[in-house]
Amino acid sequence: MRLNTSMPTSFPLLHHADAAAHLSGDPTMRELIAHNGDLPVLAPTPGPFGTLIRSVNGQQLSVKAAASIHARLLDRLGTLDARALLQTPGDELRAVGLSWAKVRTVKAIAGAEQAGTVDFVHIATLPDEAVIAALLPLPGIGRWTAEMFLMFALARSDVFSLGDLALRQGLARLYPDMPADEVLAGWTPYRTLAARYLWADNHRVRAGGEPVG
The missing domain is CATH 1.10.340.30 (Hypothetical protein; domain 2)
Incomplete structure (x- = not known):
């Protein structure tokens, strides 16, 4: 399948302040952000x-x-x-x-x-x-x-992989009473940053940090 290149030549880069502000509307995510601090900004890879x-x-x-x-x-x-x-x-x-x-x-x-x-x-x-x-x-x-x-590689802002075990476990731990689709809908269009905070918090908890919630 040859790719259609008659598309826009680029996608807007993620603005972390806007993303964090949006995610902070979710009280649990707000606590995750507070516990884990700022994450490095992703940029599209040149290769x-x-x-x-x-x-x-x-x-x-x-x-x-x-x-x-x-x-x-x-x-x-x-x-x-x-x-x-x-x-x-x-x-x-x-x-x-x-x-x-x-x-x-x-x-x-x-x-x-x-x-x-x-x-x-x-x-x-x-x-x-x-x-x-x-x-x-x-x-x-x-x-x-x-x-x-x-x-x-492409630094897309709204990606969340339900095929990732750690992300599924994070959702189950932090949102035991909410369907995953409902949680993810609230994070759109910044699900990539939400996923990275779930990974970061999982790493922090495994290292002995206090669980959120």
């Missing part, structure tokens, strides 16, 4: 292709292990681009630490980029669901990975 490759490489790994594999991959390739990935034998990619499933996925991403079936130069011009629809046909890319790409 969405490389960001997706790195995201796939880091799936189900610790941050430290993922960074080590990424460093070895860069050392082997010299540059993280589609041509280099396609020209590198699978067993050499496996040797830097990628599983065979991830080798298949990164090769498929590189092939799609080179063929133009996924246009990473213009993918940032597409609406969220169009980005997801473009990525889902790739092997090893599910909706969760596509949603993380929207959040952290």
